[in-house]
Amino acid sequence: MTEAVITELTCLRCGRKWFPRNPDTPKHCPKCNSPYWNKPRGNDVNKVEKKYRLVCLRCGHTWESVNKHPTRCAKCKSPYWDKIKKEE
Numbered sequence: 001m002t003e004a005v006i007t008e009l010t011c012l013r014c015g016r017k018w019f020p021r022n023p024d025t026p027k028h029c030p031k032c033n034s035p036y037w038n039k040p041r042g043n044d045v046n047k048v049e050k051k052y053r054l055v056c057l058r059c060g061h062t063w064e065s066v067n068k069h070p071t072r073c074a075k076c077k078s079p080y081w082d083k084i085k086k087e088e
Contacts, residue, residue, distance in 0.1 A: 011037040056081040 009026065010017045016031035029037035051064045061075035073081035 009038075012040050013037055054081075057084050 011029040013034045014032040028035045049066045052068050055062050056073040058078045059076040063074040072079050
């Protein structure tokens with residue numbers, strides 16, 4: 001009788017490492033439940049996200065974002081962060 005060698009597996013999506021219960025290839029990752037746990041992502045692997053430097057015109061806060069036009073300021077949460085405040 002020969003013994004099956006069970007090796008440690010790694011999910012290429014979430015990075016979870018585990019030892020399977022049997023020698024068959026698992027259908028999904030036990031952590032993120034992805035059926036593509038053993039397939040690298042297509043264009044996302046070498047993709048470099050461009051960061052934008054933004055300034056809130058309400059509170060003056062400066063931050064970086066991958067979103068060119070976020071809906072709110074990261075600090076004061078104003079949805080009008082990109083509009084100049086009118087003086088009364």
